[in-house]
Amino acid sequence: MIQNNDNQIPMVGIITEIFEETSDVKTFRVVNSKGDKAFDHMPGQCAMLGVPGVGEAMFSISSSPTNTKFMEFSIKRVGVLTEYLHKLEPGDQITIRGPYGNAFPVDTALKGQNILFVAGGIALAPLRSAIRYVFDKREDYGYVDILYGARSPKDLVYRREIEKSWTEKPNTNVFLTIDRPDEDWDGHIGFVPDYFKKIGFSTDKVVVVCGPPIMIKFVLAILLEMGFKKEQVFTTLELRMKCGIGKCGRCNIGPKYVCVDGPVFRVDELDHIPDEF
């Protein structure tokens, strides 16, 4: 995949809409300066968003490739750049370059399969791209299970979309959980790995797990315990990135560069990578 020459030079992106997901997560809808989608991508791929003079960082694209009009990014307020982005308004401009990284194997390993998506917190963002892709090509896939957890009901991203749309899809089960009891919640309470164990999924499916490293580790352990093979499970790694094109060395882990060889890894591939994630 040889990209354009200016692979480190961004284009101007315009924020067209902003949706408040939680108290610290906003979803930004972005187009290029002509009003079109900035570039094509596949679910799981990322883009570098930046503000000149403030900074630049890698974000996963949370809209589906089937959306040809714009891209969306769900961004948590955690540092200087994201703080700044959260203050922007529709019409404001940012810089955007990409797409970077590999993708979830939606057209290969996942195709025709039953799929289980597992996510914790903001990590539903990259999965949303894949989930919507699967829903838009529903007949290409088997049963879909989605297990998603967050700290509190208020921290569930895409909550309206999940409740209004995802739960209505054919052959689809959505399981939600929150960490601690809450007045606003009559669903399941408990951590994702525990809920996962309780539900006890059958192993006739491909699993995609995204979340904080600690959640991923627990979920993986349970998956193996339940008889899943590492070859059936995909996850993502998150490391600091600068160039996005496998040169600056920032995201190097073992012989891999996460910005080009990842962020998606089949879990058995991780066995040959030092545990630094």
Place this chain on the structure above:
Amino acid sequence: MYKILLEDLPKLYAQMAQNADVYMPLRRGNELNFEKWNNEAIVDLESLKTVNTPKDLFLPQIENLYSSQVVGTKINIENVPVFDKTVVLFGVKACDVRAIEVLDNVYLQGDFVDEFYKARREKSIIISLACNTPAKTCFCSAFDIDPSSPQSDVRTWICNEYMYFDFTDEKHEKYERFYDMIKEFLTEADESEVAPLQKEIQEKINTLPFSGICLEKFTPENMLSIFNSSEWEHLYRPCIGCGTCTYSCPTCQCYDIRDHQSKCGGILKYRCWDSCMYPDFTLMAHGNPRFTQKERFRQRFMHKLLYHPEKYDGQFGCVGCGRCVNKCPVSLNILKVIKTIGGDENDTK
């Protein structure tokens, strides 16, 4: 093969300089660096190691990527001029030649080509020079580098009162141009004229203290066990994380991308060298996967001895130039790492 009288070299330099930017080891005080040649320059081809490395010419300490003007909430992105000069690098030692191959692999291969590096590298002509007197800290031969016969576009030897030239690929348009540039100074010579020198260099190499250092253990199968070795725990201790080893290394290649707010309102995006030895290299909003100096120290050597070779067909990311051996303020270096982690074979070295 061709030769030129050493005393005629200044004329050759002047001739080259009319057609290209010529960089070669120049002496200033007691420092030796690759710098742009001019009439007054003091050329020193005999001394071995420059402080900086040819890397600077292709991956400068600072390189502008683009600039942006921000007016209100509107952003305007402007490209910076593309590097477009012929650079001749003259007198590059064998280890530094290999180092450029290491960088080429990273910057010119893979899904993406680094266009900034490519622009600098494309038109460059590398003229290597055999090392007549290898230093005690040299261990290039451990990486199958032969300083008596360096590999590059044009190869040279200083032997008796001549400098000998050998063109690797005379058909190549780049070298043809270079040959045309200097041919008036060259006379035909025979390979046998440098053969005794080559033999002498090889003999010297064999007597160097670290030339036989054993790298057998550094294979992909051993990667995880080396990563998990308990030796790192004490090896790293003296390291103060100054990054000198990375900045003076001809193959270290990591960079940071930063903004510079210029006085006239534009914001310049530039890249600059960075070091995996620094705590903020991998720092993220939610923590740092390389939490202590131990992990950072380990990363540098794992990358050179295991990760890079695994990715690039067995090519080590170290070329045995010995710069880090000379420069580290606490006398830590890759030799110590190889000896400690590399196992019994190295016990007597």
